[in-house]
Amino acid sequence: MKLFKNILDSVKPHFEEGGKFEKLHPVYDGFATFLFTPGHTSHSGAHVRDAIDLKRTMITVVMAMVPALLFGMWNAGNLHYTALGLAETMTFGDKFLWGAMRIVPMLIVSYGVGLGVEFIFCIIKKHSIQEGYLVSGMLIPLIMPIDIPLWMVAVSVIFAVVIGKEVFGGTGMNILNPALTARAFAFFAYPTYMSGDKVWINTSADAGQSVVDGFSGATVLGSYATGGDVQYSVWDMFMGFIPGSIGETSTVAILIGAAILLYTGIASWRIMLSGVIGALAMGYLFNAFAPHAISPEQQSFMSLPGWQHLIMGGFAFGIVFMATDPVSAAQTNRGKWIYGFLVGFFAIMIRVFNPAYPEGIMMAILFMNVMAPLIDHYVIQANINKRKKRLATVKAA
């Protein structure tokens, strides 16, 4: 630590006003405050003294995602070797290492490109670096398929940071969740790499290896949407031994993350709870209306027990880590209830009714991100009207 402090102090004059690298001050500032508590205090106005700041909030969310990330690494390797019929012979370490070899580069690309774009914008716009990307940079690899080429990750990240965030004024000003913007971009720009039954499990075989007979790489949702056989049990889905985006498969790992977020109070329990209620409501509504489905595939999908939707696909990941994004979600407490409920409700509706988008949670959250300010507006207006009415009755009495 002393070493870092010395280095920072020795280069500091270059980044001050009049120094050689004056323009790069935001970069210096970003690194310095990343390592040490800044020495300056606010000069005016009211401010709150609190142990929690943006950096700590972000790091907590990143830590909450670590279980899903580690599980994703092992799961990617496990599925790869299962597809090759080698699951029995390979050790836990082999599988984990295989996944890590593919996922760590994605993380590096995501953080490198994303922070690079942020630094460039900070230098142009002359404001200090915000920590918002720490979470997005971790989320983006977790919601991508294992086989996506790294350059597509990079392009999606650039799009998400520039169009999803910087256009609106940077961290805290964005309308849409940046990580989901990246995924939506990749989904529409490179559909063959983002959907279907080929991309979720890596089947590249080395010499002497071959894919086992009867192998299917379809996700659970994909199988249901096309009426195919589902070869995974409910226990598999809950534990996460299923194909899917890297971080989304294991409901258990996500629940650990959710516990961290809820214990620290960083994510809103209202959104998570109402999201689950919304999904269950839609799921059981479907059960009730299943006899009226228009096709046998849809009927079998609709008659799926409502609660099973919670452990399939990206629902759990989305509702825990993305719907609760404090920037793009509704801000008022009553608004959060409505927002969360509709996220869950629409996620299941899109999932079942639109076979082109087997994963509805992405669309549902993006859609509700756009609607969140509207919800807040009406919640606040209702409150104002209520108080006006109360005032009128008090005056009359």
Add this chain to the structure above:
Amino acid sequence: MAEVQEVKKEREALFSKKNRKLITDPLNDSNPITVQVLGICSALAITVKLYPALVMSLSVLFVLSAGNVVISLMRNLIPNRIRIIVQLVVVASLVILVDQVLKAYVYDVSKELSVFVGLIITNCIIMGRFEAFALGNTPWKSFLDGLGNAFGYAWILLTVAFFRELLGSGQLFGFQIVPESWYLSEGGFYSNNGLMLLPPMALITVGIIIWVQRSRNTELIEEN
């Protein structure tokens, strides 16, 4: 046009500074698409490829400059109350003319542009220029104004189409620009960006142009 006064003026040179501004202003600071935000629908719909965008730009160029001249010639004869109808008749006749020519000589493109050639009639740029300029100015000035606005429309259209065709199909004017060997099917790594072919990306591209333009000229930013 009631206010058109016959003031004895010195004859203005054909390309005086003021007249040249009629052409150059719409290219940047009062661009019909990015600043006045008119004619957006066609800019989103027909910019998937460069060639249709070019044909569309030329059609608008013809309709706008010719229409401006015709309206300007008739400006003292049109009764105020029915001026919109007269304008519509003029622009509709010109558009039908363009449509017939396109069908005769570039049938494929005409099919691709489909309804959007007909929709030039209701293109806000054209009605806007008739109302705002041709009704109160001399034919020559109106002609220049028409040219300027059509060029302003054209360069935005072509810029958007350039990026959409290059990134979305790897081509320019139908010629393959991205080497075939780059594509995944040929053993490469590259894949065209499918989002570029969808209308939202045209909106985003126009938005980026507006963003760049307003960062360069901060006077264009509206006060809240």
